[in-house]
Every structure is written in structure tokens, then in C-alpha cells.
Amino acid sequence: xxxxxxxxxxxxxxxxxxxxxxxxxxxxxxxxxxxxxxxxxxxxxxxxxxxxxxxxxxxxxxxxxxxxxxxxxxxxxxxxxxxxxxxxxxxxxxxxxxxxxxxxxxxxxxxxxxxxxxxxxxxxxxxxxxxxxxxxxxxxxxxxxxxxxxxxxxxxxxxxxxxxxxxxxxxxxxxxxxxxxxxxxxxxxxxxxxxxxxxxxxxxxxxxxxxxxxxxxxxxxxxxxxxxxxxxxxxxxxxxxxxxxxxxxxxxxxxxxxxxxxxxxxxxxxxxxxxxxxxxxxxxxxxxxxxxxxxxxxxxxxxxxxxxxxxxxxxxxxxxxxxxxxxxxxxxxxxxxxxxxxxxxxxxxxxxxxxxxxxxxxxxxxxxxxxxxxxxxxxxxxxxxxxxxx
Numbered sequence: 001x002x003x004x005x006x007x008x009x010x011x012x013x014x015x016x017x018x019x020x021x022x023x024x025x026x027x028x029x030x031x032x033x034x035x036x037x038x039x040x041x042x043x044x045x046x047x048x049x050x051x052x053x054x055x056x057x058x059x060x061x062x063x064x065x066x067x068x069x070x071x072x073x074x075x076x077x078x079x080x081x082x083x084x085x086x087x088x089x090x091x092x093x094x095x096x097x098x099x100x101x102x103x104x105x106x107x108x109x110x111x112x113x114x115x116x117x118x119x120x121x122x123x124x125x126x127x128x129x130x131x132x133x134x135x136x137x138x139x140x141x142x143x144x145x146x147x148x149x150x151x152x153x154x155x156x157x158x159x160x161x162x163x164x165x166x167x168x169x170x171x172x173x174x175x176x177x178x179x180x181x182x183x184x185x186x187x188x189x190x191x192x193x194x195x196x197x198x199x200x201x202x203x204x205x206x207x208x209x210x211x212x213x214x215x216x217x218x219x220x221x222x223x224x225x226x227x228x229x230x231x232x233x234x235x236x237x238x239x240x241x242x243x244x245x246x247x248x249x250x251x252x253x254x255x256x257x258x259x260x261x262x263x264x265x266x267x268x269x270x271x272x273x274x275x276x277x278x279x280x281x282x283x284x285x286x287x288x289x290x291x292x293x294x295x296x297x298x299x300x301x302x303x304x305x306x307x308x309x310x311x312x313x314x315x316x317x318x319x320x321x322x323x324x325x326x327x328x329x330x331x332x333x334x335x336x337x338x339x340x341x342x343x344x345x346x347x348x349x350x351x352x353x354x355x356x357x358x359x360x361x362x363x364x365x366x367x368x369x370x371x372x373x374x375x376x377x378x379x380x381x382x383x384x385x386x387x388x389x390x
Contacts, residue, residue: 001048001119002026006036006064007081008056012104016051019108025115033059037067040074047076049099049118054082054089062096069097075125077118081106138180142325143318147310151178158305159185164257166242166302167280169309172359175280176240178309182278183236191235196228199244206249208265211256217266229262229273236276242302243283243294254298277302312354312361320346322358326365327376339369344378352385 003025007013010031017027028047030036033056040047050068054061065078077099082089090101099121100114141148158165159182167175176195183193201209208218212227228237239245245253256262257277261270279302288294312319323341331338354360364385372380 001115002028002045003115004028004030004036004039004047004050006030006033006050006056006061007053008032009053012053012081012106016106016111019111020115023112023115032056033061033064033067036064037071040068040071040076046074048122049115050076050078052078052080054080054093055084062092065093065096065098077121079114079118138184139177140325141174141177141181142322143315144321145315145317147315148318151307151309154305154307155181155185158182158307160187162276163304164276164302165278165305165307166285166299167278167307167309168285169280169282170311170357171282172357173309173311174358175282175309176238178307179236179238179240179278179280183238183276186236186276188235188276192232193236193238194228194232195238195240197240198249199241203246203249206246207252210249211252211262211264213265214267217264221266224264227262227264229256229275230271232275233273234275236278239277239279241281242279243281243285243288247293247295250295250298254295254301257298257301312357316350319350319361322361323349323365326362327369330366330369334369336369337374339372339374339376341368341376342378345376345381348378348381349385352381 003020005013005016005020005027007016008031013029013031017029020027028039030039033052036050036052040050052061052064056064061080061082065080068074068076068078078097079100079102080090080093080098081102081104083104093101099118102110102114141152143149155178165179165182167178169175179195180193183189196210198206208221208225208227210227210229212225212230213221215221215224239253256273260274261272263270283294285294285299285303289296289299323346327339327341330336349361349364352364356363367384368376368380371384
């Protein structure tokens, strides 16, 4: 571990240094708060722990602790030490964010146990961050074709704003992935991303699903329920297949977008929500407006920014990258030895008519990996690319 010791007493600094270096820790010394903070702000070699005296001339230890808490991108355990300790001082230090409090004269075993606990804490925090990344990691938007580059450019431009976005494209093109990247790159990334499949919810339930309901508001409402708008408060609400939403529900969604307030079913109380709405559809909404099945005013509310996700047939140059990505993904999922694919097989994949777009390609690659060994060749693609193979 790399440890910083901040103490105005030379004898204390040197004693701690000898103890910690004997235990194979790297030690940096600072004789006052200013020197200690300067060492911490040099972030090229971060510290794993800080020992800081409380009673020091000029800037005392409590002030140093408060300043450490305000340094960006630093999360270092601070152990406060004092020869004038009492319960009130210790409590104040812990309240202000200190990891521990040790009284002088310093006890060797107490110091080593504290550092061991710090090490365990650091390991747990790092493991938690790693697991969180695995759980919440957004899959990449694969491709280097011009249409994909345009989508990335649009995401980068729009993500930081609260502008509503309408994502259009055929089924299986990756509209949800675009929505997730808009959220991931936004200031709302640490807040909820809530998805609603408007086509999968019966018309009589969609109001309760979106806005929630109070206990007893209808027969099966046995408890209060928060709707998707409330669940997404502070984050992003993704309304997938918005073109399949009933006109009655559209009117209520329009009101929420206008007023940023929702009312639960069975309640007369308005609830304020701050949600970024991203919608997606595989339908031609202007044509739906002409037919009278989609509200024009809602369309204009939703389509501040429109991102069109092209069909795979419009970006066949991305097929080699997508195929390799799916080979990695599927082989990892199944614990299989990684397959390779020949250039001829890739060319054969490019000739295929991808009516199901990326989703269909992923299914084909999974099928090829299961039914072939080692190398996926052109004959394999010809035999198994069609789900009705014999």
C-alpha cells in the first residue's frame, strides 16, 4: 500500500514510517496540512491510506480532512491520530468522513489492523465496481459504416441535453441500444433507465403501468403501485413501440410531457416528475397520423431529435465486425472454444437477406457456432443461415 503521513511532529512521522516500511508499505511524509494536500493532488500515484494528526499549527487535521473530502476523483481512507483525543473529537472526525481514529501513543498492532481493514475495504470497493460494470454494462453499438458513425455523432451531440428523442427503424436494428447509449452518455447515467414496451401492455392496463395506481383504485389494486414515470424520475424513460400506444394513453402521455406531472389511477393528487423521454417505433408515424391512429401533437413533442437506425441491408460492411463480436459473445456464454470464420463465409453472410436485421444475424451466428466445429466456412453458412435448414 502507498501511505501518506501528515504530522508536524518529526518523531511521530519517522516512527510511523519505520513501522510501515518494515511491513513493505510505501510511505510519503508531510509535515503540515498544505504539504499533505499537495501530495494528494498529484494523482499520478494515488495513495491507499492517509494518517493525519489533528493538532497541527496552521491548518489542523479536521480542516485537512474536510479538504480531502472535496478533492475530485479521490476516495482515500483517512485515519485521524491525536494525543488529545476524546469521544467528542473521535465522533466529529467520523462524522466528517474519517475512516478511523487512533489515539497517541500509537499502538503498533492497532495501526497494522487498521491498515489491513483499509486493504480489505479497498478490495471490496474495487470488486463492487467491477461487478457493477458487468451488470450494468451497455453492449457496444458495433460498426464502422457511415450510418453508424452518424448515429454515434448524434448520440454524442444529444446525450448531454434533456431533448426528447424519437428513434426509428425496423425491428431488430438496435433501437433500444441507441436509447441506452443516450442514457449512458448523459448526466443521468447513474439514475434509472426504465423501459416500457407499449405494444406488450393491454390498453386497459397501460395507464396504471405508466402512471401508477392507489390501493383499491380497481379490483386487483391490492397495494399502491408506482408507475414507470415515477420509477424513472431523474433518469430516462424509454417508450418502445410508441406507435402501438392507444389514443387515450397518448393523450395522457402528452399531458405529462407538457406539465411534468403525473396522477396515479385512483388519486387526484399531482406528482412532479423530471424524466427524459426517449421513444422508439418501427412504424411510419406521419402515416399513422394521416390514418388517425397517432396524435400529431404528441409526435411533435417526441420528435425534437429523430435518430434513424438503418436496416442491416443498408450497412452490410458492418457484418464482419458484427459476426466476430457475436462469435466472442456466444462462445463466452457457452464456454466453448472460440470459432473462427473464413472470409468466404463472411461474404456469403453479406449476400443473405437480413429481414430480422441484427437480431437475426446474432441468431444465425449462434446456430453456426453450435452446429460447426473450429472453423465456420462458406458451406456452413449456406447450410445453416436459413432457419428452415434441412
